[in-house]
Amino acid sequence: MEIPYKIYLEESELPTQWYNVRADMKNKPAPLLNPANGEPAGLDMLSAVFCRELAEQELDNDTAYIDIPEEIQSFYKMYRPSPLVRAYCLEKALGTPAKIYYKFEGNNTSGSHKLNSAIAQAFYAKKQGLKGVTTETGAGQWGTALSMACAYFGLDCKVYMVKVSYEQKPFRREVMRTYGANVTPSPSETTEVGRKILAEFPGTTGSLGCAISEAVEVALHTEGYRYVLGSVLNQVLLHQSVIGLESMAACDKYDIKPDIIIGCAGGGSNLGGLISPFMGRKLRGEADYRFIAVEPASCPSLTRGKFAYDFCDTGKVCPLAKMYTLGSGFIPSPNHAGGLRYHGMSSIISQLYDDGLMEARSCEQTSVFDAAQQFARIEGILPAPESSHAIRVAIDEAMRCKETGEEKTILFGLTGTGYFDMVAYQKYNDGEMTDYIPTDEDIAKSLAALPDVR
C-alpha cells in the first residue's frame, strides 16, 4: 500500500479512551511520598493540591483504559488528529534504506503536545466547580497550553513564569495574556516563598523550582483553586497517551511496523505518551520494539542520574517521587536551550528504563541544532530544540541503517515548533553555540543532597 506523506485519521478513528500503561506494568511505578512523614501520598493529600479526579488518575495503577470525556474529545477535534508524517524527503536526502515517520504535535497555538494534558486538567477543574488553577512555566509552552485550555472553559489561570523567561520571552508572555492568563514573574511579592527568596537573593532571575513553590502555595491558600503540572506526573502521561494511540492506529491502518520508537525526554510526558500503547503491546508480549529516550548531555537524568526518591521541586513542598534524578539542586548550564532542563524524570519512564524495557541516549546541544537545521531545510518544519533531540537520534539511526543496509522503520515524536526559540537558533546561526557536559563531581554533589527515604 502506498503511504501518503501525511496520515490523518478520520474523526471516527480517533481514540475515545486514554491508555494507562501502568495497568500492564509488572513493576508499578513507586508511589509519591509525603515529605513530612515518608508515607505514600493518598487521595486526600493529593486532592488538596490537584483536582480530585486527577488525583484519582494519579493513583490508578490498574485501569488500562479510561474514557476521554466528550468535552475533551470535542476540544481535541479542533487540533487533532495530529499528522503521522512519512519523512520521504529526509529519507531521500540521507540516502537511507530506513523508513522514517514522525508524529507532529506542533500544529496548535501552544506549539507543542502540552495542550493534550492542559485541556484535560482544565476540564476536570471546571467539572469540580473550581474558579481557577495555578501553574508555573519556564520556556512557556506549558503556560501557553494551559492559558488556551482555561480560556476555553472560562477558568482563571495564574501562571508563575520564571523571571528570566518573563523578561527574555515577552512574546510567550503576550500569547498567554492574549488567552486571558494572569502572568507573574517569579519570584514575586505575591507569595510567602517568593518574598523570602527575594529578601535572601534580591537580584535573582528565578528558577523553575521556585516558580513551582509559588504556584503550589497560591493554590493551597486560595479558595476554589488547584495546582496543575504539565509533565512528570502519571496523570499527564495518561493524557498524553493520545499521541501514541493515534500513532498506533495510523500505523495499524497502513500496516506500518515500527522497529525503533524515539522521543525526547525532559519530564517524560511526550515520550511516555508516544510509547505507552506500543509499550503495552511489548509488556503483553504481542510485539517488540526498541524505545529510545533522548536527553540533553547537559541534563542527563536517565543516562547519568540515580534511581531514587527525590524532591520534585527545589522548594521541597511537593511530594517525593522515585525517579532517575540528578538531585533537585542540579542546575543545568544556563546557556543551554530548551525545556528538557528538569533534574528528574517521570516515575513511569524511570521504572520502565530500570526494568530494561527501554534505552536512553544523551546528545550535545550543537549536534542537536545541526539536526534541527537539516530537518528544517529538508522537511520544511522548524523544530523546537527539545524535539530536535529526537530528530538527532532518528537521523543517527537512519544513517546506521545506511551502513548496514537494514530497512528499519523508525518512528519519532516531533513534539513542537521552535518559533519562540529563535534566540537559541541565532546563537547557532552565529556559530556561538557551545556545549556543556556536567562533570562527575557536579552530579555527585547534587546527588549527595538526596533525601533519606527508608
Place this chain on the structure above:
Amino acid sequence: MEIPYKIYLEESELPTQWYNVRADMKNKPAPLLNPANGEPAGLDMLSAVFCRELAEQELDNDTAYIDIPEEIQSFYKMYRPSPLVRAYCLEKALGTPAKIYYKFEGNNTSGSHKLNSAIAQAFYAKKQGLKGVTTETGAGQWGTALSMACAYFGLDCKVYMVKVSYEQKPFRREVMRTYGANVTPSPSETTEVGRKILAEFPGTTGSLGCAISEAVEVALHTEGYRYVLGSVLNQVLLHQSVIGLESMAACDKYDIKPDIIIGCAGGGSNLGGLISPFMGRKLRGEADYRFIAVEPASCPSLTRGKFAYDFCDTGKVCPLAKMYTLGSGFIPSPNHAGGLRYHGMSSIISQLYDDGLMEARSCEQTSVFDAAQQFARIEGILPAPESSHAIRVAIDEAMRCKETGEEKTILFGLTGTGYFDMVAYQKYNDGEMTDYIPTDEDIAKSLAALPDVR
C-alpha cells in the same frame, strides 16, 4: 452528512493543476506597462526580471488550467492539504444560525499561504538553471517562505528586509537565516539605489518600496539571478489558486455551498487564490456567491482608492500596473500592524471589483484585534493580524444572520498565524492600540502623483 471539524482531502483528491481565473474573465486585467514608453510589457522585458516561465504565466490570459509540476506537488504534500475547518465552537459562542468555515493556511513554518507561490517561483528558477533569486520582505512572511523554498531546491536567496523590521523582528530574520538565506537590512550599501537613499536620508529605517528597488537592481545586475515577488502579480494569484481549489473540492465533497466568501486583501494574493475557482463558477454562470475583500481602514485601496495605472514600487523601477491604488507615495500610519500596508491591489482583483463582481469593506485595527482575540480563545488558533481582518467580517456577517435568522454558509480564508506579531498583540493587551483613518486630503495628495498614462 455530518461535517467533521476539519476536512483534509486525500492525496488523490489534491489539485494537479492551478486555475487561471483570467481565462473566464470577460474584462481581462489590464497589461503591465513599460514605464519608459507606456507600451505593454512583453515577454522579453518581463523575462529580464522574472524567470521565463513565470513571465509567460504573467502574460497568459487564456489558459484556464495549468499543470502543477510534479516537484511542486511533492513539496505541497509536505504541508498541504491545508484543513477546511468548521468553526463549530465559534458558531456556538456567537449563537448564530450561520455555518462558518475557514481554510487555514498557517500550518507551515512560513506561517502563511505565501509558501504556495514561493515554492513555485523557486522551482521555475531552478528549472531555468539560475543560481539564485532576490526579493524584499516587510513583515517577513514572504521572505521566510522564499527562504524555505530556496533551501529545498538549493538556490541562493537574497532577501532585502526593511530595516525597521530587520531590527524589530530579529526572530523572523533568524528563521530566514536558519534556512540559509542572506538577509540584508534595506536600504543598504550593496546597491546603487540603497547608497543614494542612505546619502539623502542617513537615518532612514527603510520602506518596502526601497527594498523592492534594491532587490530588483541586484537581480538585474547579477549573472544567474532573477527577482521574485510574493503578491500582486497574476502569476502569484495563479499559484495561490491551490487554496481555492482545495476549498472547493472539500466543499463539493461534503455538499457545502458557501453563500459568502471572505478574505483579507493587501496585495490580493490570498484573496485571489481563495476566490478564483468560485469566481470562475460565477463568471461561467454555474453558481453565485458574494465575495468580500477586507482591507484595513488605514490603507483602504479598494474602498477609497482610484482605479488607474500606478507604480508598483516607490522607486518607480518596476512596470506600471492598472489597479485600485492610493498612490505609490501613500504611507500608512506606522503604528498599524500587518502585511496589508500596500498602496495598490492585484490587477485581477481590481478588475473584478470594478466589474461589480465582488464587494470590499474596510475595518479599523482595534476591532480587528477584538475579533482576533475572540477567535483565538474560542477556536484555539492565534491568528495573524492580516488574517484577522477576514475574521472580523466573518463574525459580523454571522451576527447579521443571528439578527435575521438566516442560515447562511460563510467561508473565510485564515491566511496565517500571529506568532511573530506579538508586539502588536502586546499593544492590544495593554490597551495601547490606536486606530488611524487617513483623511480625504491624505489620499488626494498621494493620488495627485499618479503617472500620466494615456
